[in-house]
Amino acid sequence: MNGKLKMFLAILSVYPLGIQAQGIDDVISSLKTTGHFDATVDYSVLMSLQDDVDYTLHLQSWEAPGDTLSPCDYLIDWKVATPSGDATGFSAYYDGHAYNFRGDRLLEYHFDRDSTLFKTRGTGAASLPGVQRRAQFSELLPQFIAEQLAEIKDNPDYTCTVHPDTVINGKKCIAVDGVMDMSGQILKEFLYVFDASGKMPLMVNLENNPGALAEQSINATYTYKPATSGSTESISEEKLLTLYPEIFDRYRESNFxxxxxxxxxxxxxxxxxxxxxxxxxxxxxxxxxxxxxxxxxxxxxxxxxxxxxxxxxxxxxxxxxxxxxxxxxxxxxxxxxxxxxxxxxxxxxxxxxxxxxxxxxxxxxxxxxxxxxxxxxxxxxxxxxxxxxxxxxxxxxxxx
Known part of the structure; x- marks a missing residue:
């Protein structure tokens, strides 16, 4: 467990616990019904055997009522520093259409042309989600976090505690922390911190394989701009073409x-x-x-x-x-x-x-x-x- 997670858990321990099931259900409900979500995220990956990697993310999501393929529409824009300069990319999904740009390659997938790519393959731990559910950083979107918390709540391999009245950095928060334990071995430690009023995510901290040689720490800290009167309409291909004209012009393959x-x-x-x-x-x-x-x-x-x-x-x-x-x-x-x-x-x-x-x-x-x-x-x-x-x-x- 890294120092940051120890510190936050120490802070949490001094506050009383609430009714666990009700607390996590309230958070899940708020996350699932998020309308237009817009946040900047500082995302760090710390690995014992490799150099740390720091990303700057811009996450947006929109309600997608009736969409059985994804809990939301989304646009994920990312940037990471490399020795040769900043590398950038994006992922987007809406209404059966998925896009991913990374490493000078633009990939796009359309359900009406090949639905198999959007379906989960395999079962259990070996299952592979459809392309719309495995975009990098999509797990940081509130609607996807809701699914993770529901899994934590219902899966006996997880043990968690909900702290409904926590103060971190002077801000009232709700926190969920715990572990994933299989056959007596802790595979993951996690901490989710949410704003007490709107229940939007403020921080996610994950420790994968804690104590092992291949231990990996992931820290994500959210920043929100003041609410504006700007457009909250969901993403579309027309908007993507406006946002990334050079990428589509240079890297779009002749898909059709x-x-x-x-x-x-x-x-x-x-x-x-x-x-x-x-x-x-x-x-x-x-x-x-x-x-x-x-x-x-x-x-x-x-x-x-x-x-x-x-x-x-x-x-x-x-x-x-x-x-x-x-x-x-x-x-x-x-x-x-x-x-x-x-x-x-x-x-x-x-x-x-x-x-x-x-x-x-x-x-x-x-x-x-x-x-x-x-x-x-x-x-x-x-x-x-x-x-x-x-x-x-x-x-x-x-x-x-």
Whole structure:
């Protein structure tokens, strides 16, 4: 436990405790119903084996009633000092649209084009939230803190104490502190401090793996500007384009170029096979038969299911068709775990990011249906339970 957390816990210990359940329920309720939230946060990560890292964050969130994907809309803007100057980035989410800019790369995800990216994968401790729920620093937003406190309250691995009448730096506060203990080992110590009146967060302090060699301390301190009469409307793509015009101009990939591909000639490419050979074709080259190019990420969900659906469709087509499996990764073991062996009429390629980029594909799986003359007939974005039927329908349309 670092010195700062010890100091705050010492302050808390001199104040009486309230009714624990009622106290934490009140805080959760206030956080969940936050309207427009706007705060600057000084965020520090202290690690025993690495240099400390200090971020300056600007956090905003808005109510999102009826949105089942996220407890709020949000915009997170961050800055961190590096030896070569300040590095900056942002994350945003609203109404099924997520954006992330970091390291000169702008990624965007749209639920109506690929809903799988927004769904939680796996279960229990191994689960991976959707892209909208794992944006860096989103856990500092009040609506997300409400979810964390609800987990702390209901999970028996956590023990916590609510201090409803605490004074820190002369300010009346509510504090929640405790530990996460699994099988007698403390994995985390935490302290959340909230303003007593509005119950907005003032400080978050986390100790991960306390006492271990890989101990990590996270300190977040919130600062609020006086209330203004400025706009409290939620974020939108139009606002993002206004806030970050250079980023979108320089780094936005042709996200929807894939949708304009039908009727165009498939771009040429030369990619390695998993057996060390090379498959090449030039722009305008013909195919032997109707061909399905399957762009896949070996680490993404539904890659195996996509392979099964496409093969099922090919087996049911009333004419011959070929398949090019083009994986964006270059780990042969990962790829061959998904496709241990190829069938007649199939090709297994890897390192296909250039092909995906040239086609405008930014999410996976993406299927491109090509006529024998080398032109694109149709595209299919993402995976769904009816993928086999969709492939049959679109492949059949390509020969009409």
């Amino acid at each position: 170029a894939i949708e304009k591909l039908p009727g165009q000639r498939l771009p040429g490419f030369a990619l390695p096979t998993t057996t060390g050979e090379r498959y090449s074709r030039m722009l305008g080259d013909r195919f032997r038969a109707t061909t399905i190019i399957a762009l896949l990420d070996p680490k993404a969900a539904f890659s195996e299911a996509t392979v099964g659906a496409v093969r099922d469709a090919v087996d049911k087509l009333p004419f011959n068709s070929d398949v090019i499996w083009a994986f964006t990764g270059n780990n042969v073991d990962e790829i061959e775990h998904i496709i241990p062996s190829i069938r007649v009429g199939e090709h297994l390629l890897m390192s296909a990011k250039p092909l995906a980029r040239d086609c405008g594909a930014t999410s996976f799986p993406t299927l491109i249906i090509c006529r024998p003359d080398g032109t694109v007939s149709d595209v299919i974005l993402g995976y769904n339970n009816d993928l086999s039927s969709v492939v049959i329908q679109k492949a059949a349309s390509s020969v009409k």
